[in-house]
Amino acid sequence: MLRDVATFLERLLGFDPATFDYSWVTAVVVIGAASLLAFVFIALFAGPVTWWERRIAGRIQCRIGPNRVGPQGVLQWLADGIKCFLKEDLVPAAADQGLFRFAPYLVFGGYMATFAVLPFGANLVAADLDVGLLYLLAITGLVVIGILMAGWASNSKWALFGGIRSAAQLVSYEIPSAFSLMSVVLAAGTMSMQGIIGQQGAWPWEWFVFKNPFLFAAFFLSLTASVAEGNRTPFDLPEGESELVAGYHVEYSGMRFLWFMFAEWGNLWVIATIATVCFLGGWQVPGVTPAEIAASTGLAFWGWQALSFAVFVAKASVLVAFVIQLRWTLPRLRVDQLMITCWKYLVPGALLNLAGVLVLLAVVPDQGVADWAIRGATLFLGLALASVFVWKARAGYLADRDLYRRMEGKELWYPPYRLP
Amino acid sequence: MTFTEILQRLQAAFPDGGVEAVEDALLDPAVRVRADLVHAACLFLRDEPDLWMDTLRVITAIDRPPDAIDVVYHLLSMRHHHTLVLKARLPRETPAVATVSDVWASADWFEREQFDLVGVDFTGHPDLRRLMMPVDWVGHPLRKDYVRPDVYHGIPTSRDRVVPVTQALPPQHQAKAGPETDLMLLNLGPHHPATHGVLNFLLETDGEIVRRAKPDVGYLHRGIEKIAEMNAYAGTMPYTDRVDYLGGMFTNQAWAMACERLLGIEVPRRAEFCRVIACELNRIASHFVGTGSMAMDLGAFTPFIHWLREREKINDIMERICGARLTYTYMRIGGVARDIDAATLEMISAWMDHFEPICSEFDRLITGNEIFVQRLANVATLSAEDAISYSLVGPNLRASGVKWDLRRDEPYSVYPELEFDVPVGLGWRGHVGDCYDRLIVRLFEIRECIRILRQAIAMIPDGEVRAKVPRVLKPAANEAYGRVEAPRGEAGFYAVSDGTDKPYRVRIRTGCFTAMPVIDHLSPGLLVADIVALIGSLDVIAPEVDR
Numbered sequence: 001m002l003r004d005v006a007t008f009l010e011r012l013l014g015f016d017p018a019t020f021d022y023s024w025v026t027a028v029v030v031i032g033a034a035s036l037l038a039f040v041f042i043a044l045f046a047g048p049v050t051w052w053e054r055r056i057a058g059r060i061q062c063r064i065g066p067n068r069v070g071p072q073g074v075l076q077w078l079a080d081g082i083k084c085f086l087k088e089d090l091v092p093a094a095a096d097q098g099l100f101r102f103a104p105y106l107v108f109g110g111y112m113a114t115f116a117v118l119p120f121g122a123n124l125v126a127a128d129l130d131v132g133l134l135y136l137l138a139i140t141g142l143v144v145i146g147i148l149m150a151g152w153a154s155n156s157k158w159a160l161f162g163g164i165r166s167a168a169q170l171v172s173y174e175i176p177s178a179f180s181l182m183s184v185v186l187a188a189g190t191m192s193m194q195g196i197i198g199q200q201g202a203w204p205w206e207w208f209v210f211k212n213p214f215l216f217a218a219f220f221l222s223l224t225a226s227v228a229e230g231n232r233t234p235f236d237l238p239e240g241e242s243e244l245v246a247g248y249h250v251e252y253s254g255m256r257f258l259w260f261m262f263a264e265w266g267n268l269w270v271i272a273t274i275a276t277v278c279f280l281g282g283w284q285v286p287g288v289t290p291a292e293i294a295a296s297t298g299l300a301f302w303g304w305q306a307l308s309f310a311v312f313v314a315k316a317s318v319l320v321a322f323v324i325q326l327r328w329t330l331p332r333l334r335v336d337q338l339m340i341t342c343w344k345y346l347v348p349g350a351l352l353n354l355a356g357v358l359v360l361l362a363v364v365p366d367q368g369v370a371d372w373a374i375r376g377a378t379l380f381l382g383l384a385l386a387s388v389f390v391w392k393a394r395a396g397y398l399a400d401r402d403l404y405r406r407m408e409g410k411e412l413w414y415p416p417y418r419l420p
Numbered sequence: 421m422t423f424t425e426i427l428q429r430l431q432a433a434f435p436d437g438g439v440e441a442v443e444d445a446l447l448d449p450a451v452r453v454r455a456d457l458v459h460a461a462c463l464f465l466r467d468e469p470d471l472w473m474d475t476l477r478v479i480t481a482i483d484r485p486p487d488a489i490d491v492v493y494h495l496l497s498m499r500h501h502h503t504l505v506l507k508a509r510l511p512r513e514t515p516a517v518a519t520v521s522d523v524w525a526s527a528d529w530f531e532r533e534q535f536d537l538v539g540v541d542f543t544g545h546p547d548l549r550r551l552m553m554p555v556d557w558v559g560h561p562l563r564k565d566y567v568r569p570d571v572y573h574g575i576p577t578s579r580d581r582v583v584p585v586t587q588a589l590p591p592q593h594q595a596k597a598g599p600e601t602d603l604m605l606l607n608l609g610p611h612h613p614a615t616h617g618v619l620n621f622l623l624e625t626d627g628e629i630v631r632r633a634k635p636d637v638g639y640l641h642r643g644i645e646k647i648a649e650m651n652a653y654a655g656t657m658p659y660t661d662r663v664d665y666l667g668g669m670f671t672n673q674a675w676a677m678a679c680e681r682l683l684g685i686e687v688p689r690r691a692e693f694c695r696v697i698a699c700e701l702n703r704i705a706s707h708f709v710g711t712g713s714m715a716m717d718l719g720a721f722t723p724f725i726h727w728l729r730e731r732e733k734i735n736d737i738m739e740r741i742c743g744a745r746l747t748y749t750y751m752r753i754g755g756v757a758r759d760i761d762a763a764t765l766e767m768i769s770a771w772m773d774h775f776e777p778i779c780s781e782f783d784r785l786i787t788g789n790e791i792f793v794q795r796l797a798n799v800a801t802l803s804a805e806d807a808i809s810y811s812l813v814g815p816n817l818r819a820s821g822v823k824w825d826l827r828r829d830e831p832y833s834v835y836p837e838l839e840f841d842v843p844v845g846l847g848w849r850g851h852v853g854d855c856y857d858r859l860i861v862r863l864f865e866i867r868e869c870i871r872i873l874r875q876a877i878a879m880i881p882d883g884e885v886r887a888k889v890p891r892v893l894k895p896a897a898n899e900a901y902g903r904v905e906a907p908r909g910e911a912g913f914y915a916v917s918d919g920t921d922k923p924y925r926v927r928i929r930t931g932c933f934t935a936m937p938v939i940d941h942l943s944p945g946l947l948v949a950d951i952v953a954l955i956g957s958l959d960v961i962a963p964e965v966d967r
Binding site for chain 2: 057060061062063157158161233234236237240241242243245328329330331332333334335336337
């Protein structure tokens with residue numbers, strides 16, 4: 001069938017079948033299939049995660065959330081999507097028609113293109129570029145152009161405000177984000193996503209986040225910066241609904257509006273993935289090395305792929321849940337405070353981190369006694385912090401349980417770990 | 421100082437007979453000042469150390485055909501706790517009086533409104549434009565001989581004639597070529613999530629920095645003052661709910677108090693307690709919306725929902741008390757509509773037991789949040805002098821450090837018997853009078869309301885809840901000013917009767933109306949996001965501004 005397609009294309013283009021190199025046809029088909037898979041994944045991720053976010057928000061706000069479409073409302077995102085499809089596609093009369101129509105695709109394309117290098121499992125990656133991380137930082141720049149374009153083309157002052165704010169914010173937060181990821185590149189010695197994962201191990205003490213205190217700090221810096229780059233609360237100034245109404249997409253409706261939403265929730269996955277790949281050991285499965293997975297064949301190979309995929313999704317989902325919880329807990333920063341946070345704290349912090357990682361890499365030999373001592377100390381630090389948080393969460397839960405007893409005179413109806 | 425002493429001081433200062441007591445035996449004794457002396461008398465009253473009339477409560481113009489228009493100034497001295505009613509009679513053909521907007525900053529908007537609705541020319545006013553009605557409206561609606569135009573730009577003003585929508589075109593909006601400027605004009609509202617109703621602010625911005633925010637009101641002007649002139653005294657009660665939809669009990673009570681003073685009705689003791697209980701519950705509910713929506717304006721959605729959950733329970737109690745959840749119409753002239761039964765009192769006590777620990781939940785969630793504090797502390801700081809000059813009232817005034825609460829300082833109902841504190845702004849996280857103080861004062865007030873409620877429930881006596889009131893109310897010609905401490909400050913009703921069964925003139929003074937010019941005053945130099953925080957912190961409600 002492939003040959004038929006090739007023959008057809010050749011006849012169309014007038015090449016000689018005898019001398020033609022067939023590899024480009026294969027490449028086109030593979031790229032097409034990979035893009036389609038990535039798109040399907042975004043759709044299948046961004047859709048349900050909107051439902052998930054709204055359920056978490058409901059739990060936080062003492063209400064139920066969407067629970068009508070399908071069991072427990074899991075199909076709510078489909079209903080929303082269909083609704084947006086059926087809405088009229090309004091373009092303001094005074095808008096710049098071409099740019100206005102084009103902007104959503106640029107924003108969506110910017111996020112979509114990151115999926116080219118994002119790994120999902122041991123061998124599940126569209127293109128393992130040598131400069132994967134650099135590509136990732138570069139391609140997200142498209143999003144800024146798209147948002148600015150949407151803000152300008154809408155010919156609305158509120159949208160313009162949103163667009164300008166977004167450009168300032170994204171450009172500023174690229175810097176701490178890039179610097180903290182650069183320290184990972186130094187530690188790994190490669191920019192390839194799979195290479196970075198390969199340099200880590202499956203167990204927490206083999207992850208980069210616990211490699212040394214500087215990388216530990218870099219993890220939080222990078223996470224903060226990428227939350228800001230994704231326009232999520234507390235950094236959602238470009239769309240801040242109570243100030244700018246909806247910011248850069250205030251004039252959009254229907255399917256074009258949906259593209260922005262797609263990009264926003266798809267970006268949750270990108271945020272979580274970058275942190276997982278660079279700091280949390282990616283898809284590594286305990287007890288097996290990447291080389292052994294690559295060497296296996298047949299059913300075992302696909303089994304390992306599925307297992308590594310599951311590990312990866314589990315790690316990323318925890319981070320996604322964390323980012324969602326941030327949104328429903330924190331108020332929004334002001335625009336000057338946003339810039340202060342970036343330029344006074346995050347940028348110098350990231351630079352110091354970079355220097356610290358460099359010094360440690362130069363002084364401490366890898367896998368030596370000192371290296372393991374530092375790893376152990378950092379892991380201990382991380383565990384101590386985590387246990388403080390768990391302890392505080394437990395205290396909050398117990399307080400809530402007592403409150404609920406007093407309020408309603410009965411036991412709390414959900415255990416602490418379950419969503420309503 | 422008593423009225424007679426103030427009168428003597430005034431007559432000594434203006435010896436040529438321009439100042440005299442109004443001879444009718446009025447409930448609030450008044451001074452009549454010759455029109456050309458008004459400005460000088462006001463300055464004198466404000467600046468004399470032992471008079472110190474620092475607050476202008478309200479300016480009212482009353483049309484008295486065929487030949488006169490009265491302008492009435494209600495003055496108050498917060499320092500000396502005395503009040504004065506100042507009147508000037510103007511010729512109806514050319515009603516002109518000197519402006520007092522340079523004496524009290526709040527006079528600016530009061531005079532604009534009276535110019536708009538009654539047509540008094542306040543000479544020397546810096547910006548005498550219509551406030552409520554459209555700029556090209558013809559006539560002054562509160563004149564007694566006013567005839568409503570049938571159409572306005574092709575839109576019928578009556579409900580009787582239904583015109584297809586295609587014919588009723590709105591007036592063409594014309595872009596005016598202003599002077600060349602580098603500033604961007606930005607319309608915040610009338611439909612904007614942060615304006616809490618239909619309000620408009622014209623922002624002049626330089627990037628994110630606001631150079632000026634000009635409030636533009638009147639989108640919700642329903643002419644309740646005019647409606648009240650057409651209704652019997654008791655019939656106006658349901659309209660007072662609509663003045664302030666979050667604090668209906670207070671406007672109810674202020675109107676009832678004004679009418680009871682006119683008619684000389686004594687309210688039964690149990691009814692007074694019923695009023696206090698209903699009002700304090702209502703105050704809590706109103707502060708829930710005020711503080712919760714303030715958090716929402718700053719991007720934290722969750723606290724608002726938590727407060728609304730509690731407000732639902734208050735609404736349930738209100739439903740038992742008066743049958744309504746929002747527009748209560750609970751008060752009657754001479755009492756309340758119905759008794760609060762023992763089961764409902766039990767319900768209120770149970771709710772308070774449940775609610776008190778939740779106060780701290782809100783604090784954990786948002787009040788102590790560092791981002792939230794940084795957004796509010798030291799933003800839009802209003803000094804005590806400015807707050808008084810702008811006639812701010814209620815929590816907004818107290819946040820600036822002025823301990824003034826009508827329940828304590830001009831006691832009414834049974835409040836003297838109850839024990840409660842008046843929280844003031846102390847610069848909790850920044851300077852006195854910043855947005856954070858305005859928030860925290862409201863949160864403290866919620867706790868004080870609980871205290872008052874517990875005492876009132878313990879003290880409520882048995883007895884009637886309504887005085888014997890004649891079926892048709894015809895108070896003699898007189899005037900009365902009834903005022904209560906509402907969630908957004910003083911809610912005052914100035915009722916003038918003429919011996920018939922309908923009021924001759926009603927003037928409504930609300931806290932939000934005087935809070936609006938403050939936004940104009942504080943806005944230069946703020947960021948756009950700060951404007952949103954400022955509007956939220958003043959707890960502005962559009963129908964209360966426009967009435």
